Amino acid sequence: MSSVATARLLPAEETTPAPCADTRPVKLRVTGVSVSFRMEGVQRTVLEGINLECREGEFICLLGPSGCGKSTLLNVIGGFLTPTQGQVLIDGQPVTGPDPxxxxxxxxxxxxxxxxxxGNIGFGLQHLPAEQRRQRIAHYVEMVGxxxxxxxxxxxxxxxxxxxxxxxxxLAVNPDMLYLDESFGALDYITRHTMRRELLRLWTTEKKTILFVTHDIDESVQLADRVVVMSARPGRIQRVVDIDLPHPRDISAPRYLQYRDELLDELGVAHKV
Amino acid sequence: MRPSRKTLETLLLPTLTGLLLLLLWHGAVRLSKTTTFPTPWQVLRGMEELASQGRLTGYIRDSIHRVVTGYLLAVAVGLPAGLFMGLHAPTARVLGPVIQLLRPISPLAWIPVSIILFGVANTATVFLIFLASLFPLTLAAMNAVRSVPAIYLRAGQNFGLGRVALLRRVILPAALPYALTGLRLSFGIAWLVVVAAEMIGVDSGLGYLIIDARNAGKRYDLVVAGILLIGSIGLGLDVLMRRLERARSVRWAYHRET
Amino acid sequence: MMKLGRPSWLQTRDAARSAGGLVLLVLAWDLALYLSAAPLLPRPWQVVLGLAELLTRGVLLKHIAASLFRVTWGFLLAVGLAIPLGFALGWNARAGRALGPFVQFLRPISPLAWIPIAILWFGVGDPPAVFIIFLASLTPLVLTAMNAVRNVPAVYVNAGQNFGLGTRELFLRILLPASLPDLLAGLRLTLGIAWLVVVAAEMIAVNSGLGFLIVDSRNAGNRYDLVVAGMVLIGLIGLLLDWTISRLARGFLRGRDMIGDTP
Incomplete structure (x- = not known):
């Protein structure tokens, strides 16, 4: 990892060419995805011209204000929603629906x-023999405390x-990708912190590719390899910020604060309350 | 394009299903070669006969009149009683079991009692409808008040509302949507018992039509006509009552998360 | 549901109030008849004597068993048809649009109105009575199952599909358990309706059952003490059925956030 304290700041159109340093294979490729639907007689565009690429093992945060369509994008990638235009490829295969x-x-x-x-942890393990299932459940019960x-x-x-x-x-079904939709949003501050640490630990040990939707700037700087900043109405990718900080990240270090300030500026949030 | 196709389907699909059902009915009557059970066509002719005798509109009017009278009486008694029981727990403890005990008794079982009290007359019929809608209505009103979240009460008290103001400005508006649903459901029950109620010596109404058509000459075409009329009028009344639930003051409660 | 930590003297007071209400009802009944001196209506103690007479004649249990038998069969047949049908209508929006209006149409038709047709199709005896109870339970159950499926939060269905469940598995492992609270509440209400209809159903020339008891006691010699005895029995058994099914529901739903439970 380079120690130079610069973020690679790219406008949306330039995200497609992959950074040459990363040789990991492309896991996910989103090309030209738009979503619009009619609501009470008005045609609304929720997402417009989304291009995004994600490499295997990468941790990406989709960051933006409420209503910017980041959850919609995650639902399209997850196969729960068919885009009006564009395509989502995972491992080179088009996504047609949800997949275990x-x-x-x-x-x-x-x-x-x-x-x-x-019962919840074993939900996706019905096909396994009872003994194996029991072990697997016990393992993950232990893992998440x-x-x-x-x-x-x-x-x-x-x-x-x-x-x-x-x-x-x-995790129990051993997926290769995890999609988290503001998953820690309803938790209290301290629990949220612990959960982030746990997630990073699982990410390093289990080698998953993770897409994480959040509106919390700190959360994105603490977790992500890359932060995809989205703007609202219609939802577009505004900028992609590489977070070049090794884990574990020191949340009071000057460089951490620098990234944070940059994202605050990007979202147009004042630095003073 | 999509929404308009959906609206088209909501009209077209039931119509097609309806035609299919009529066809099946007709076919079944023809195939079984029954002479007692009527075909859809014969039922229509039966209705025509009733209309030409002037009985059709008269019966419908009489049935609706009885149901509305009995129901409004039940609202006048049950709504205040239920609201009070919802507000005052000791009263609910005393009256709750009484209502629960009386509720499962069929309106039919009350017929003899009703006749003794009111004689063989319109009043007995109205009384039965009143009785049948009274208990569900009271319970619905009670539960509507009880379902008001305690935080609303606390917020109201916090703003310094007295007992009457709390009732008028917090409890009633918060309970209104649930009370309305209860009112609609018990109106459905009132309409449901019209047949039972009109078995007691009245000589008009849709319930009377069904009983009379069978007893006097096994006119099954009129029996089925009566059934269809009761079904469609009941459906129409339900749709009308649902309109109330769209009023601005209660719409908040029926909004569903998407 | 009983509030946790309610002191026992309060519970005793509540029970006393509930019992007091029933005592009050009986007293009011007696007083009203004492004052009005209606010649035919029985006083409470006459009803108790009537019940005793039925018991000694050995017909009390016979009537109760006959009514329960008919309600059980009519209700179970309706459950067997209505739950799958309602699930299908709730799950498949197109099927719901096609058939939904007809279910709504059947709902306001009194079971009594079907009596002539029940006799025409099934003759006299148990079958038409069971048919009437079946019909009366059918529409509320179909609507219950339909709404229960529609109310299953999309999150659960999405999660199930995410784990790769097919349609059959989605029904068994997501929709059924997720809609169970609504379903049980609907079953409870409908059993109440089925029991309510038993009187109507037993007006059709059967010679047993509590409904028959009421009709027969009135027709054969104006035995109003037995009429009211039949009403009291129907009320009590209805209450008991309701209590039983709510206990069963509580067992099924143990551990979950409880559904609304009327005291």
Whole structure:
């Protein structure tokens, strides 16, 4: 990793040519994606001309204000929404629908209230023999720190525990990509911090490609390799910022603060409250 | 393009299904060679006969009149009673079990009692409709008040509202949408019992038509005509009541997250 | 649901109030008849004597069993048809648009109105009675199942599809468990309706059942004590059925956030 403190700042049109330093294969390629639909008689364009490329093992944050279409983009990539124009390729194959190789983590409300912690984690493991499934469940229960709560229902868990449970349910099927949609948004400050550290730990040990939607500038600087800044109405990619900082990141270091200020400027947020 | 195709489907699909059902009905009657059960055509002719005798509009008017009278009486008694029970827990404790015990008793079972109290007359019919809608209505009003979240009450008290102001400015508007749904459902029940109620010595109404058509000469075409009329008028009344739920003051509660 | 940590003296007071309400009802009934001196309506103690008479004649249990038998069959047949149908209509928007209006159309038709047709098709005896109860439970159940499926949050369906579930699995592992609370609430309400209709259903020349008891007691000799005894029994058993099914529902939904439960 280079130690020069510069962010590579690219306008949207120049994102397609890959940076030469990165030799990892391209995992995801979004080309010319637009989404529009009619709402109460008015044609609305939610996303316009989105081009994005993501390499295997990369951690990308989609950052932008509410209503900029970042969640819509993630839903298109996840296969839950068909774009009006454009195409999404993963490993060179067009995305036609949701796929268990790529799991979407909703906010904690995605856990199934009718299943216990074990039942939720084992949800995608029905095809495995019972013994193997049991081991796998135990492994992930342990990993997300839910030991002792195996038989508990989601209604008995705290928000942070439910969130960890949903991440564990996703990881248990060993997907190669994870999509997180403002997944830590409903958690308190301290839990959110812990969850980010946990996610980074899982990302390094399990070698996943991660797309993370957030409106929190700090979150994006702490987590991402690259931050894709989006603008609203219609949603476009405004800029892509490479965060060239090694993990673990020091959130009071001058360079961290520099990235943060840059993103604040980019989103047009005043530095003074 | 899409939404207009959808609206077209909402009209076209039921129409096609309806035609298909009529065809099936007709075919089934023809194939079974039954002489008692009418074809759709015979039912239509039966309705024509009723209309030409002037019975059709008269019966419809009488049935609606009875149902509306009984129902409005039930609203006048049940709505205040239910609201009060929702506000005052001890009263709910006392009256709750009584209502729960009386509710599962069929309006039919009350017929003998109703006859003794009011004789064989219109009043007995109205009383049955009143009774049938009273209990569900009271419970709905009670639950509507109880469903008002405690934080609204606290916020209201925080702004210094007294008891009456709290009731008028917080509890009633917050409970209104749920109360309206309850009102609509119990109106459905009132319409449902019209047949039972008109079995007691009245000589008009759609319920009377069904019973009379069968007893006097096994006129099954008129029986089926009566059934179809009750169904479509009930549906129409329900649609009218649903309109109320679109009023501006209650629409907030029916908005669903997309 | 009982509030946690409610002191026991308060619970006792609540129970006393509830019992007091029923006692009040009986007293009001007795007083009204005492004052009005209506010749035919029975006083509470006459009804108790009537119940005792039915018990000693050995027909009480026979009537109850006959009514329960008919309600059970009519209700179960309706469940068997309505739940799959309602699920299909709720899941497939086009099917819902095509058939939904007809379900709505059937709903306001009183089960009584079907009696002539039930007799025509099934003759007399148990089958027409079961048919009437079946019809009365069918439409509310179809609508319940339809709405229950429509109310399943999209998040759950998306998550299920994300894990690669096919249609059949999606039904069994997502839609069914997710809609269970609504479904059970609807089953409870509909069982109430089925029980309500038993009187109407038993007006059709059957010779047993609580509905028959009421109609027969009135026709054969104006035995109004037995009429009211039948009404009291129907009320009590209806209450018991409701209580049982809500306990069962609570068992099924253990651990989840509870559904609304009327006290």
């Amino acid at each position: 190789r790529r799991i979407f983590v909703f906010q904690e409300r995605g856990v199934f209230p009718w299943l216990t912690v074990e 839910l030991r002792g709560f195996e038989r508990a229902y989601p209604s008995e868990l705290s928000g942070g525990m439910k969130q960890r449970l949903e991440v564990a349910r996703a």
